[in-house]
Amino acid sequence: MDAGSVAIAAAIGFLGGVSGGLLGVGGGILFVPALVFFLGLSQVAGESTSLLAIVPVAVLGAWRQRRYGNVRLVAGLWIGALSIPGVLVGTALANALSQRALAVAFAGLQVFLAVGLARRAVRGRREATRS
């Protein structure tokens, strides 16, 4: 773990935080590769450690967004609470199905959602330029 690797990991961490504030994600998609490729963790340890880094980032981000009036707290708490059975369902699915099939299914869901958001963005931009 030399100084250069630490600096790069810290810079990627900063970008992960920006994506959290801007897009409402935890930043794991950037934290995990930073931890694995630059700080020498295994994939499993990288994912676990990423979750640890996400907690304070999400707390601070949610607090800032609440100050901006962008948090519907009851909805957020419902989603958070119901993720617990989700984790159990996910674990059961992982035992029943192949990891590959699950990865493809989730990737398909993400592509589907990307198309929906892209259409919305195009429509929103058109309305913004018209007015």
Added chain:
Amino acid sequence: MPRRLVRLALIGCLAGAFSGLFGVGGGSVIVPLLVLWLGFGEREATGTSLSAIVLIASLAVIVQGLHGHVHVLKGAIVGAPALLGVVAGAALQQRIPEWLVAAIFVPLLLVSAAVLVF
């Protein structure tokens, strides 16, 4: 149970399954589902997603911590600068139109999907 609550429950379950299976990705499905399925504004969806992630990640890190996979110092190397980043990102988000938030989300989803498959 009202339909809204059923949808919130399904989003929570999906996000939990996603993060339980792949270690990342709660937010990448929560935000678009809140926008496309429950009619949230983009800013509202991202703020609400972060509040849900607080719970999801806290529970997950407790479970993972029990298995001894968590490295606190290395977590701080990426997590401390991320604290500055999240404040900057949230401030930036208030200054751009909501359609642009949706537009920036599209490549994030596509990259995340590609990482899952390849």
